[in-house]
Amino acid sequence: MIKPLSDQTVLVTGAGRGLGAAIARAFAREGARVAINYRNSDAAARALAEELGPCAQAFHADVTRPEEVAQMVAAITDSLGAPDVLVHNALADFSFNGDARAHLDQLSWAEIGRQTETAVGGALNCLQALRDHFAAQGYGRVVTIGTNLVQNPVVPYHDYTTAKAALLGFTRTAAKELGPLGVTVNMVSGGLLRTTDASAATPEAVFDIIASQTPLGQVTTPDELADAVLFFASPWARAVTGQNLVVDGGLVFD
Template identity: 80%
Template structure:
């Protein structure tokens, strides 16, 4: 089963800014109804709604709290319809600053746990809230956001990368269980994006080095990555599930 993107209601977690906002814009551009989830970025989320018009609406919830997620889904259902597509983009506060990163001699488990609580716990809470709707209609799309650092930890951001690695595993196990319901579950993994709030601390020289190492000669933008998320929600990907597509200009193969 597949449906045109314009017929879908899409929930994008962590959509107030950065990559999440680019994903929200991409879906709205294709005519979807877009629920913009935010935790603290209220002003940015409301500004994005003003930009998208009637196709967008903002909903506050901390995705690590299942009760808040359930309330948010009810609010989205009242405003649009229950989401058919989940894009789990929410990220615990993080800055990609290689000089300031936690190293193994000082890293604490709580730092990994905090990242995993949002990455994996947030995905679990959102899927559980949407599963009855997916099952009732025999259709659903879940897209998680990963990182190419799992394949190529060129900078060892231990906490962030460990959480995203766990999310990749969860993406694949969820694909196995939800497949019989007509639900696909896939991951889109980017590299360093040029540019988001999370990558704002990255020096220009680092971007230039990365660009020089990619076959395409450029650093991926949030808009380019958002277009790949659209693919997994579209009818073109109706037979694809449990996959991790790396979108980084060819920096990492496989």
């Protein structure tokens, strides 16, 4: 089965702000029906839905809670149609400020666990809620959001990077299992983005350093990364699964 973007219903987790909002806008621009998931960003998510028009709605759920995810998917199905595409972008609260992050001598397992619960646990809960629909129609697209810090851990974001590395592993095992159902599962990994709420605490000098080390000479924007997510949901990527596409202007070669 091949579905153009304009025929798809897309669930974007953590879409109330930042990168998630950029991804939601990108799909809406292509004519998709967009479910904007949020946990705390109620006002921002509802404002985004109003901005995007009648084919977009905001849905509350904590993706770490299976029962909330199941209720959300049921509500999306009733109002927009069952999701054909899952973009798992939700992130546990995090600030990209290297000076403020715990080093190994101070790091707790609870910090790693909190990030992993949202990154991997959230992906698992969403896939379990969507699997029957994917199987029934013999089609589905899943895109997870990773980080180039897995390949290039230049700052001590131990908890965040470890969770995203685990998500990459889960992306590939899910691709193996869901492939026979007609479902592709891929990851898009960005670098530091200019600018999201999470990167707002990053000093301007850091952005300048990254730009100077990047072949394209600039820091990637949320809109640029969102376009790569569209590729994996589009018919052009129908034979691609289990892959990790790094979108950072060439800073990291994977």
